Amino acid sequence: MRSAIVDRPLDAAALLAEVSGTGHGAAVLFVGTVRDTNDGRAVTGIEYTAYRDMAERELSDIVASTAARFPGVDIAVEHRLGTLGLGEASIVIAAAHPHRGAAYEASRVVIEETKRRVPIWKREHYADGTREWVHAGSGTQRTPEAVA
Amino acid sequence: MRSAIVDRPLDAAALLAEVSGTGHGAAVLFVGTVRDTNDGRAVTGIEYTAYRDMAERELSDIVASTAARFPGVDIAVEHRLGTLGLGEASIVIAAAHPHRGAAYEASRVVIEETKRRVPIWKREHYADGTREWVHAGSGTQRTPEAVA
């Protein structure tokens, strides 16, 4: 069981290997990457920033509570910060379990909880040279009031 | 979109790379591996055999129907045949989509449908030297009648 907020490129295969073992029959790997469009706008990259100490604590809490909910699961997750280019991975979640159902569900819980409560923010860089903070589920906004 | 029944070790990272692209924000990789115990018995390996032509056709059908159900998804899946040692991968499914929900669901549909209808069988090899055919969801059996 391991979680980390890092500043370097993520290695999905390494995280998969980290949770794999002969006691597990199933491993599920989730890779979140920078997409080339959002809300119809051409994106050239995304800048991730965090309230780092709290983000590490929240991510660690999520892993621990997910492990408690799915006994026997092994989880490794890393979230990257900094400016990422198209196709680069911002988050990798590896979950392994003796059975596939728990591996899938644990993986899904970790990503949903991460998006719900880990204090990380992203600013998209667009092809037209502009940049905007993105708020999950509400597209982009120019000022905080828009999502208050 | 690609599916194959193969006789060589599977390369999970290669399948992940095959479906990844800057148009996809999420990729889900499922890896099914040989587990060291089943129904409390120590397993040393699993032998996979198939009705090969039909298995290829069914797997291809599954990928096509899953792609139709989740527009925009890209899927690559390989199932290995032969005798596999502990921890070796029998199936790898890579699914990528602009959004994570569809990537997870498509991945899950492919594994569940594969287990439901692709004509592949496995015979477990046990530490005590015996071998038995395994029937999904019903543990092992010694004769077909047991699951008729």
Place this chain on the structure above:
Amino acid sequence: MPLRALLFASYADAVGAPEVEVDLPDGSTVREVVDAIRSRHGADRLPPAPLVAVNQRYASAETRVSARDEVAIIPPVAGG
């Protein structure tokens, strides 16, 4: 018509062969093919209503087969 049916995995083991041949009237149903196979020595260990594929597609017990069709008796699958 002479008709060969493919057997796999535990079914091939139970019968002791990877295929069996039976002789049936043209246009017989899958159910009749299975009954004919099971009446052969050694093949009575197959279940009375196994999954059957005709030309690599799952078929119902009422599907009619001809000598040109590829018939296979399918044990409960266990891939993945």
Place this chain on the structure above:
Amino acid sequence: MPLRALLFASYADAVGAPEVEVDLPDGSTVREVVDAIRSRHGADRLPPAPLVAVNQRYASAETRVSARDEVAIIPPVAGG
């Protein structure tokens, strides 16, 4: 008590600084801290009831804070 609150991302941009300092009676609530911050020039662009963390845990509007606490105003998160 003097109290500093951390700001991030769009909130830091809106206020033009990564933190703000306000002076409040000891034992003030999170709600009172937010109100005090928003009354400052430039900080009125923050929403009236943002998420707030105290010592790196999400806190309710009624949570009481002291000068030793680490207070942070949290924009809607967008990780993953």
